Amino acid sequence: MLMNTTIPRIIGACFYYPPQTTLIAVLPELVALFPWPQPELLRQQTERLTEFDAETLMHDYSMLFEGVGMMPAPPWGSVYLDRENLLMGDSTLDYRQFLAQQGMATNTDNPEPEDQFGLMLMAFAYLLESDKPTAAQQLLSEHLLPWAERYLSLVQSSDTEHVFYPQLAEMTWLYLRTLQQQLNLPVEAKELYL
Template identity: 45%
Template sequence: MNEMSAICRLLGSFFYLSINAEQNQIAIGQLRQHYHDINEEFSQFVLSIDSDDPQALDCDFFKLFEGAAVMDAPPWGSVYLDQESILFGYSTVRYQHFMHKYHLALNLDMNEPRDQFGLMLLAASELFERKDSDIAVKELFGEHILPWCFRYLELVELHADTNSYKALARLACACCAYIKEDLDINIESVPLYR
C-alpha cells in the first residue's frame, strides 16, 4: 500500500498547493527522472508542465482551487453533496467525524473545510501507510471521496486554462478509478447538487 500512499500524497499536494510551490517542484523534478517508467496519465501530466507558463499555472490554481467570487470547480465535497451547496455543510461534519474516528489530524494555518479534495487525498495517504487500514480506506473513498470526485474532476478538466491542470484532473480521475477497482470499493449512492 505504500505506492498508493505516495500517489495520494503527490496528488493531494498538487490539488492543495500550486504546481509552482516548492515542495511540488521538488516532486515534479523527481517525476521527470522517472516519468517513462510510470503510467500514461502521469507521463502526460509531467510533459504538460513544461508547456505551461509558470504564471499561467498560478492563475489557474487560484481560479480552480482558491477562487474568487464564483468558482467553476469548487474543491470541497460539501458543495457537491449538500443540497445548499455550502462550505462546512452536513457532509463536511460527517467527514470530520470520520477523521476523528480514525485519528486523522491536519495541521492547517486557518479554519478551512477539511473536505477539500487535496486534503482528503493527503488523509488517504496517511491511512494507506497504516497497517490494517483497509476498512478505513474503503470508508474514506466509498463514502467521502468517490461519491463526488468524478464530477469535480470533470469540472476541473473542463474549466482549467492550462494543460497541466487538465492533465492533473485526468490523472486524479484515473487514480481514483483504479483505487475503486483495486480495493473493490462500493460508492455510497448520493445525489450531487453541482
Template identity: 35%
Template sequence: MQIAPMRAELSAALEILASLFYRRPDADQLAALAEPLSQWPELGSQGPDQARALATALSATEFEAISRDHYDLFEAPKGRKAYPWGSVYTHKDNLLFADSCRAYQAFLREQGMQFELTANEPVDHIGLMLGALAHLVAQQQDDAAQTLLGEHLLPWAGRLFECVQEGASTAYYRALTTLTESLLLTLRDSWAVPVRIIPLYK
C-alpha cells in the same frame, strides 16, 4: 492491481497528488515532479502513460499559466470554476462545512486523525482527503481507506474532476485530473469498493 506489494509506491503517489491539489503551485515543487513522474508506479494499466502525459503538459506550460489556472479553478472569490471541497457538491445550497463535511470529520476522529491547518477551512478538500488516504494506505488501514473512498470521496470527486476538465485553461490541470481520477478508480476496482450514490448540486 494487488495493493499490498505496491503499498509504499501507492502512498507516495497519493501524497504527490494531494500536494499538487492542495498547495498553490510552486516553481521548485513543479520542477521536482520530473523524476517521480518518470518513475510512476504501475498503478493501473494507464498510470505510467498518464504520468508521462502530465510531465509533457508540465514541461510545455509556463509556470505563470499554471499558477493563474490554479487561482481561477480553486481560489478565485468570484467565478471559481472547480470548488475543491466536497460539501459544495453534496449540499443543496452549496454550503461549506455542511453535513457531508461533518460526517467526514467524525470519520477522521474515529481514525485518530487530525490536520494542523493554518486557517479555519473545511477538511473535505480534495487535497487533504488524498493526503488522508495516503496515510491510511501507508498504515495498512485498508478498511478505513475503503470507507474514505466509497463513503466520503468518490461520491462527489468525479463532479469536481469534470469541473476541472471543463474549466482548466492549461493541459497541466487536465492531465493532473485524469491521472488522479484514474488512480482512485483503480483503487475502487481493486478493492471492489461500493460507492455511495448521492445527489449532487453543483
C-alpha cells in the same frame, strides 16, 4: 504497488498547495508506482506537465482553489453533497467525525474545511501509512468517491489558461477509478447538487 502512498500524497499536494516546481517535476515518476492502464500514454502526459513552471500556473490555481473570479470547480465535497451547496455542510461534519474516529484532526494554516479534495487524498495516504487500510478504503467509498468524478470532470472542463490542472484531473480520476476497480470498492450512492 496498488496502495503506494506516494501517489495520493503528490496528487493531493498538487490539488491543495500553490504550484510548486518540485511537485510538478516528480509527476512522471508516479507512472512506475501504480498499475496504470496505458502507462506509456500516461508517461507522455506527465512529461508534458513538467513543461509548466509554478509561476505560470498561479492564475489557474487561484481560479480553481482560491475563488478568484467565478470558481468553476469548488474543491470541497460539501458543495456537491449539500442541497444548498454550502461549505461545512452535513457531509463535512460526517467526514470530520470519521477523521476523529481515526484519531486524525486536520491542522493546516488555512481555516479550510477538511473535505477539500487534496486534503482528502493526503488523509487517504496517511491512513495507509498508519496501517489502517480498512479506514482508508472507507474514506474513498463513503467520503471521496461519491463526488470525485463530478469534481474532476468540472476541473477538466474549466477554462484554464493552461492544460496542467485539467490533465492532472484526468490522471487523478484514472487513479481513483483504477483503485476502485482493483479493490472492488463499493461507492456510497449520494445525490449531487452541483
